[in-house]
Amino acid sequence: MKFFIDTANLDHIKEANELGILDGVTTNPSLMAKEGITGQANIEKHYQKICDIVDGDVSAEVIATDFAGMVKEGTHLASLAENIVVKVPMTKDGIKAIRHFYENDIATNCTLVFSSAQAILAAKAGATYVSPFIGRIDDSNWDGISLIKEMAKIYAIQGFETEILAASIRSSMHIVQAAKAGADVCTCPLSAIMGMFKHPLTDLGLEQFLADYRKGNN
Numbered sequence: 001m002k003f004f005i006d007t008a009n010l011d012h013i014k015e016a017n018e019l020g021i022l023d024g025v026t027t028n029p030s031l032m033a034k035e036g037i038t039g040q041a042n043i044e045k046h047y048q049k050i051c052d053i054v055d056g057d058v059s060a061e062v063i064a065t066d067f068a069g070m071v072k073e074g075t076h077l078a079s080l081a082e083n084i085v086v087k088v089p090m091t092k093d094g095i096k097a098i099r100h101f102y103e104n105d106i107a108t109n110c111t112l113v114f115s116s117a118q119a120i121l122a123a124k125a126g127a128t129y130v131s132p133f134i135g136r137i138d139d140s141n142w143d144g145i146s147l148i149k150e151m152a153k154i155y156a157i158q159g160f161e162t163e164i165l166a167a168s169i170r171s172s173m174h175i176v177q178a179a180k181a182g183a184d185v186c187t188c189p190l191s192a193i194m195g196m197f198k199h200p201l202t203d204l205g206l207e208q209f210l211a212d213y214r215k216g217n218n
Contacts (some may be wrong), residue, residue, distance in 0.1 A: 001179045004056075004187035006167065008035045008046060012190040013053050018192070024056035026109070026131075026167065026187040028087070029063065044080055051081035059109045059129075061087035062097075070097035078106045079098045079111045085109050085128060095125045102126025109165065123160035134178065135168030144168070145177045152182025153155045171199065 002023035005016045006163035008031040016022045027050070028049035032038070037046045043068050053198045060077040064070045070093060074086035078101075085107040098108045102125065109129040114137060122130040132151065134144025151164050166178035172195035178186050 001164075001183060002056075002185040003193065004059075004165070004185055004195065006169070006187040006189055008032045008037060008050075009190075010049060010053065013050060016190055016193060017054055021193075022054060022056065023185070024058060024083075024085075024187075025050050025054055026087070026165075028061050028111075039044055043076075047077070047080055047084065051083055054083070056083060057085045057086045057107065057128075058083050059087040059111075061111065062089075065089070065091065065093065067093040067096045067100075070094065074101060074106065074108075075104075077120055087111050088127075090114075090122065095121050098122065098125040099122040099128050110162075111167070113123070114147075116147065116150045119124040119162075119164075120154065120158075120160075123155065123158070123162040126152045127162050129163050129165040131187075133168035133169045134166055136166075136175065138170075145174075145181050148178055148181035148183050156182075172198075 003021050004024040004026050005013055006026045008027045013025055037043055051058050062070045062073045064073045070088060077086055080085050086101055087109045088097050090110055090112045098110055101108045107128040109131055110127040111131045113119055113130050113132045113216055119130050132147050137144035148166055163184035165185040165187060166183040167187050169186060169192055172192050175186050175192060
């Protein structure tokens, strides 16, 4: 499973990249605003900074909601760097735009997906990635992980090449569950990745090893 970090914070991206396990980055206008990045020109410069840090795919989201606007904006975003993936919402015009990008060799990430029906449409249109928001699904008293399992089963049966990108990850456990359910990619904040290191027995074991070493060298 690939690891993407879901942020616009350059320090977090650098830290995750230095671990040697980072495969890409996803971000959105809300995450940009959180870092004080506003205005289209500044946002585009920030995307380029991110692409300079990581070699993997970087999802850049379109703001337009109509087909023509998405195509114009997405084409421009894709020109900013070779590893830009155009992030397009799950709407009627979004699906049309994804098909256009597919036919013009531009990678896409279909975002705001909440059902297998939507996931089928995205795959049929030729999306590179499809992003089910499992945390938000859980917030609605549905089961986000069950959706990942269902999507993975459908994609396997139908031979769809679209990769399932589990988004709206809230914890390290979510990452493990998404991997078990068949997600191809998991995107999450740095805190969820760092949380995967933690286990009390690891800490106790290391403490014991060091204590034994000190005894043997006194």
